[in-house]
Amino acid sequence: MYTPFERDEAFGYRKDSVESRLREGSPVVGVSTQEGIYLLTVCRGQRKIYEIYDRQMFSAIGMQGDIEEVRVSTIQMAHQEGFERSPDDVTLQRLIGFALSRRLKQAFGDLWSSAPFVIRALFAELGRTPAQDSFYALNYDGEFRASNGVAVVAGTALAEDKMLERFGESSPALSREEALKRALSAWVAGAQEAFRAGSRSEEVREAEESEEADRIFLYDELKTGHIEVGFLERNTQRESRFRLLTPADIAFLRA
Amino acid sequence: MELTGDLWGLLETSGHPLTQPRMATPRPADSPAGAGFIDTHGTTVITVKYNQGVVNVGDRRATASFSVMYDKAEKVLPLDDYTLLAISGSFAKAMEVVRFLRTSFKLYERVYLQPMSLDGKLAELAKVIRAGIPEVLQGIGGFIPILSTFDRELDEGRIFFYDGMGARFESADYGAAGSGSMQIRGIFDYIAKTKKPFHEMTREEALLEALYLLDIAADLDAATGGWHKVLPLAKTISANGIEDVSEEELRELVERIDKSIGERKLPRSRA
Numbered sequence: 001m002y003t004p005f006e007r008d009e010a011f012g013y014r015k016d017s018v019e020s021r022l023r024e025g026s027p028v029v030g031v032s033t034q035e036g037i038y039l040l041t042v043c044r045g046q047r048k049i050y051e052i053y054d055r056q057m058f059s060a061i062g063m064q065g066d067i068e069e070v071r072v073s074t075i076q077m078a079h080q081e082g083f084e085r086s087p088d089d090v091t092l093q094r095l096i097g098f099a100l101s102r103r104l105k106q107a108f109g110d111l112w113s114s115a116p117f118v119i120r121a122l123f124a125e126l127g128r129t130p131a132q133d134s135f136y137a138l139n140y141d142g143e144f145r146a147s148n149g150v151a152v153v154a155g156t157a158l159a160e161d162k163m164l165e166r167f168g169e170s171s172p173a174l175s176r177e178e179a180l181k182r183a184l185s186a187w188v189a190g191a192q193e194a195f196r197a198g199s200r201s202e203e204v205r206e207a208e209e210s211e212e213a214d215r216i217f218l219y220d221e222l223k224t225g226h227i228e229v230g231f232l233e234r235n236t237q238r239e240s241r242f243r244l245l246t247p248a249d250i251a252f253l254r255a
Numbered sequence: 256m257e258l259t260g261d262l263w264g265l266l267e268t269s270g271h272p273l274t275q276p277r278m279a280t281p282r283p284a285d286s287p288a289g290a291g292f293i294d295t296h297g298t299t300v301i302t303v304k305y306n307q308g309v310v311n312v313g314d315r316r317a318t319a320s321f322s323v324m325y326d327k328a329e330k331v332l333p334l335d336d337y338t339l340l341a342i343s344g345s346f347a348k349a350m351e352v353v354r355f356l357r358t359s360f361k362l363y364e365r366v367y368l369q370p371m372s373l374d375g376k377l378a379e380l381a382k383v384i385r386a387g388i389p390e391v392l393q394g395i396g397g398f399i400p401i402l403s404t405f406d407r408e409l410d411e412g413r414i415f416f417y418d419g420m421g422a423r424f425e426s427a428d429y430g431a432a433g434s435g436s437m438q439i440r441g442i443f444d445y446i447a448k449t450k451k452p453f454h455e456m457t458r459e460e461a462l463l464e465a466l467y468l469l470d471i472a473a474d475l476d477a478a479t480g481g482w483h484k485v486l487p488l489a490k491t492i493s494a495n496g497i498e499d500v501s502e503e504e505l506r507e508l509v510e511r512i513d514k515s516i517g518e519r520k521l522p523r524s525r526a
Contacts, residue, residue, distance in 0.1 A: 047368075050365070050368075051365050052365070053365075054361075068258075069258065072258040072259075072260075072366055073258060075260075075362065075365050075366055076258070076259070076265060076362070076366075079262060079265075079358050079361065079362040079365075080262075080265055080266075080269070082358055083262065083266075083354060083355060083358040084271070238336060238496075239333065239335055239336045240336070240361075
């Protein structure tokens, strides 16, 4: 058995170990507009944005095995619920609040027999109107946070703050171009902050910020990676609302 | 929880009745099938090819024994962007199967990040039909589907039909199911031999022939609905995916058929 003090200490170690492995993760930005919802990230090889259900998609940073486990079990729950009741009953609030969050908390809190999930995930849900769109950011310890308009996940809390600050005010009236340009800019802000968090002090990092530095950073990242954008379309006749935008769709981001 | 993209497996684990039909108390051997309880049935659906894909038409009636339960039933239902299921027989079962297949295809694609193959989809449908046999033997829940799709690899429409055991057959030109289908079976052949095969017809020609066939089925089968109260339902599948035939177009075709039949002078019956 642990004494209460040892228990806290053990949680602390777990937290540090997970956080250090999340730091290098490529951030994800979500934006809700009149046309639909976008999730944007930069991937290095492995695909990062996935469809969950008719109106839900997801992306995450962390260990691939853990991301895969959260992804597939969420898809399973959603489809079983959608079949046994109705697709209308499949909501992120239920999937995350009543199933996923508890499972992650259990794995994190069980010091004896399970390793914690190394994951920070961003889920998006498309409503009938932009006001009904929602984002859920889910943490490795089961804590989650709902938001509207714009949402981010990144390797550190400071990186997430910088991303939101860089993105600025969100509005449903944003065009696809404007929304994605701002999302990519927010990604750059978050990635620079998180990737360099261990190596320089905050003051030095801030002093290094400039548009030119952004451009060089993105240029370097895109040498080995590519921009990925998942889209949930609000008004469509097709069976599936989700699709990954093609390189041609987002060519304007590289210009 | 095991991670899988197989909805059937998940439902089996949770004991869903679709995968494990519950048996009622056996009826005495001398009672007629289904005595005392009659489930609602869909009546006639027709599927024919045309030169760009497949046409599906169906009347809108659902009956339970001699009662019309519903006259706006939809019996041609999309399973995905390129696949339609035309259903006849037990309405409850067929609707559940359609929901199952839609969810099953989506689950598979979302988990494995690739669509289920056409063969995989056909096998999935056979599996559900076979699992329902215990219910069918009790006199309820039997249904016969026709699956039609646009095969994007071969660039042509394809039609598959099933028997009650889940055996699958591919039809080169046409298919029909439901209470009125036996009465019109030979007419397909007659049209194909005397005019031209359905897969050589234009969309309009195929649609018109299918509607004539539906009209004859309504004449010869007591359960199949005519179109004077509610228009039939028609959908096509082509390289563009599934499209509804608009109400205006259907009304125009149906009026043309009515007019052509009315113009023919039938010999007056001797009183």
